[in-house]
Amino acid sequence: MLSILTYILLVTPSSLSTSYSDFLALLSIKSHITSDPRQALSSWDGALNDTNTPVPDFCQWNGVTCGGRRYPGHVTAINLQGYGLSGIISQDIGNLTYLHFLDLSSNNLVGDIPSTLGNCRKLYTMNLSANHFSSSIPSPLGHLSKLKIFDVGYNNLTGEIPTILLNITTLTILRIEWNSFSGQIHSWLSNLTSLTDLFLASNNFSGNIPAALFNFSSMDVLNLGFNQLAGSLPPDIGFKLPRLSVLGTEVNKFRGVIPASLSNASQLTYLVLRENQYHGVIPRDIGSHSKLNLFSVGYNKLQATKPTEWDFLTSLSNCSKLEILDLEGNKFAGFLPISIANLSLELNWLTLGRNQIAGTPSWIIRFHKLTQLILADNLFTGTLPEDIGRLSSLQYLDLSQNRFEGQIPQSLGNITQLTSLSLSNNFLDSSIPTSLGNLTQIEILDLSGNMLRGQIPQEILTISSLTKLLNLSTNSLSGTIPTQIGHLNSLGTIDLSLNKLAGEIPQAIENCVQLLSLYLQGNLLQGQIPRGLNSLGVLEKLDLSSNNLTGPIPEFLGSIITLNYLNLSFNNLSGPVPDTGVFCNSTILSVTGNSMLCGGPQFLHLPTCPSIRSHKASRNRLHIFIFCAIGTLIFCLCSIALYCFINRMITPNFVGREYLFLNRNHERVSYAELHEATKSFSPANLIGSGSSGKVYIGNLILDKNLATVAIKVLNLEQQGAKRSFLAECNVLKRIRHRKLVKVITVCSGMDPNGDEFKALVLEYICNGNLDEWLHPNTMTDGMISRRLSLMRRLHIALDVAEALDYLHYHIDPPIVHCDIKPSNILLDDNFAAHVTDFGLAKIMQSEACKKNHPEIEGSSFAVNGTIGYVPPEYGSGSDVSMAGDIYSYGVLLLEMFTGRRPTDSFNDGAENLVSYVKEAYPNNLLEILDVTATYSRDIDIQNIIDILIYPIFRLALACCHDSPKQRMKMHKVVEELNAIKRHAVQMF
Structure with missing residues (x-):
C-alpha cells in the first residue's frame, strides 16, 4: 500500500504549499505509529480528498508547535516525550525543514534513526533517548551544523561515533550512554569546543582517554563509566575543568592516584570512581568545597593505614x-x-565493606536516613547497638564477617523496611530473636557462621516475603525443624546445615515449591527421606549428608530433572540405589558412608542387591538361624568374658584396645611380617624419624596383593608413646577423607626379645613431606632442584584447610589435630597434600561421653604440640580447641610463603614469624616472599601481589590473631582460599 504522502504527491499539483507539506509529513509520522496507548496522536487528523480543502490547523495538535510570526504555518517543535508510542519514525520527518526542537524520548520506538533528519538544518535539540533504536548513527546527521543537544542514550545503537558528527562545533550536550558503541575516543573530540555535558557511559569504548578531553574549561558533566577505558586522570584536572559538577569513571581500567586538584573543582557534586585501579591515598581536601552529594571510590586499591591518611573524612564532614x-x-x-x-x-548509603577497618561502630545510629549500610568483611568488634532499630529506613544491612559478639538486638525487628539482612560469620550468641518475624519485606536473611543456640523461631518461618535466602547454617541451633517451614512457599534457598537439629525432616517441606537449594547436612536428623521432596519440581541442589537418616533412597529423586547436586553421604541409608537421573552422574552424586546400600550405577562400586528369590530363601532360613544363634550365644559370651579376663591380667588396660578403634578391613599384621617387609628394619628403608618413632617403607601382602606401605614404628621409651598410639588409633578409625593419610592396619605385640612392639601401617605417600620441600637440604642429592611454585603452594594450603575443615565440622564429635606443621603434611605424586600424625590429636567429646568412657578421653589427651606452631593461649593453660589448629595453620601459611621457619631468628626486632610478617604487611610483602617460590615472569608482579600474595598473607594473619575468638573459622578459610584460587587461575 502506498504511503499517505506518496498518494497525495500523485494526485495533487506540484505547487503544494510548504505548510501543506508539513501537514502531510505529520500524517505520515502518525501512520507509522503502531501503538498509541495514551491517545497522544488522537488530534492528528485532517481531510486529504481535495486540494481546495483548507489545511487543518495542525499547529494546535498535541505535541506540535509552529513558528509563529517568523515561520508561520511551519512546524518548529515536536515534543512527544513519554507517551509510550510504538512503531518507527517515518523518513518523511525530514520534510519538516523548519524543525528546531525534536523530543521523542521515553517511548518504544524501534528501527533506524531516519537519515532524512539530516535535512532539518535548523535543529538545535534532538532527543531520541530511552527507545529501542538500533543500527548506527546515520552520517547525514553530521550536517546539522546548529545542533546543540544530541541525545540518543539508552538505545541499542552500535558502531563507532561518526567522525562527521564531531564536526558540529555548536554541540553543548552529547549523550550516547547505554548503547553498544565501540572503538576509541579519538582526539577529534577537541573540535567540540562548546561541549559542557558529555555522556559516554555504558558502551564498549576502549583505549586511553585523549588528553584533549580534559581541555574543555566549560565542561560540567563528564561521564565515562562502564566502558573499557584506561589511562589516568591528569594531575591538574581540577584546574582545567573548574566548573565540573559530575565526574564518573566507574567500572573501567583507570590507574594512578586521585588528583588532589579535584578539590579545586568547587562545583563538584558527584564523584564516582568505583571499580578501577586507583591507588594511593584519598586527597585530604576532597570535600573542602562542601558540595559533594555522592562520593564513590569502592573497589580500587586505595589505602589509609595512618591516622593522617584518614583526613579526607574530616573534609567530607x-x-x-x-x-x-x-x-x-x-x-x-x-x-x-x-x-x-x-x-x-542526610547520609543514606554507607558502604565500608571488604577492608580491614577496626573499632566499635556505635556511631551508625546517628544516621537515621540510612537505607543501605555495608560494613561486611572488616575487623569491627563489640556488640551490636541495642537501639539499632532506630534506623527505620534501612533496606539493606550487611554486617557479616566481622567480630561482633553478644546477642542479636530485639530492636532489629523494628526495621520493617529491610529487604536484606546479613549478620553471618561473627561471634553472635544466644537465641535468634522472635522479633525478626516482624521483617515482613525481608527477602534475604543470613545469620550463618555464628554461635547461635536454641530453637529456630517459628516466627521467621512465616515471613512470606522471604524469597531468596534463609541461611542459619554453622551455628548451634537445636530442637526440630518447625513444620512452619512449609509457609516459605516462594523461597529459593534454605540452609540449616551444621547445627544440632534433630527429629525428622518435616513433611511440610513439600509446600516449598520454589525451592532451588536445600542444605540440611551436618545435623542429627533421623527418620526417612520424606516423600514430600517429590513436590519440589525445580530443586537443583540437595544435601542431607552427615545425619542419622535411615531407610531407602527414594526413587523419585532420580526423576527431579533439575537436580544437579545430591549428597546423601554418611547416613544409615539402606537398600538399592536408583540408577536414573542424578544417580547416573558420579560428579554430582555422593552416597559414601552408607554401609547398607547396594546396587546402583557401577561407578559406586556397591555390592549387588539380593534378588527377591534370595529374600524368600533368607526368610525360610531365618528360623533355623535363630535357634542356632541362641545355642551358640551363651558359649560366645562366656568365651569373650574369659578372653577379657586373661587379657587384662597379662597386659595393662590400654593394650589391645585398638581393636575397638580400627575397622578391620585387614587383619592385624605380625612383627615378623613387618620385619620382612622392611628388610629387618634396614636403614635403607628408613624414610623418616622423630621423637615419637621411625617410619619405614615396606612391601606387604594385603588381601593377596603386594602393596607399598609406610610403617610407623613407635618409640615406646618416649613418655606418653602408648597413649599417643591409642589416640592415633582412636582418631584414624573415625576419619575418611582424601586429604588425610589412611591407616591400613596395626601391629601390637612383642618383638623376638620379648619387648613390647607397636606400629601403624599407613598408605605410602611418595613425594615426602612439605618441610623437605620448603627447606631443602642442599647437601643431599637432588634437593637443590626442589622448587614449589606459588600456585602449587596455594593448592597445598587449600588441601590442608579442607582436611582441617573436615576434622572440625564434618565429623561428630569433632577432632583437633594439635600438631599442624610442614613435616606432618605429605605430598603425593600430584603434589596433593595429605595430613598425617594424629598422635597428639584430641577428640572433642561431649560431657556424657567423658563420664561413660573416661579411658578414651584420657587416650586422646593433647600435649602442647611443636614450638613455633603452638597458639599463645596453650602456654597459659587454656584447653585444646579448634582455634588452636587455626593458629597453627596460620603459621604454616606464613612459613609456606616466606620460606622462614617460626623458630628462625628475625631482624628488625621481630619476635617471631607472625610479628615479622605483620611489620611487612601490607606494603612490603614482596620483600618477605620466599625467593624459591616460582611464577611466570610474563605476569605483572603487581597483579600477583594483588590477586595472590596480599590475600594469602591477610588470611594467614587473620588465623594468627592472639585472641582465639577473633581467628577466622576453618570453613571460612576454605571459602577464602577457593576465591583466591579462582582469581589466581584466571591470572596464571
Missing part, C-alpha cells in the same frame, strides 16, 4: 548534603577516626 559514601573493597585499615560521626545526617 563539611559536605552537608552528602548522601552516598562508598569506600568498600579497598585497603583501608586501622580504627576509623571519630570524625566519621560528623558526616552529614
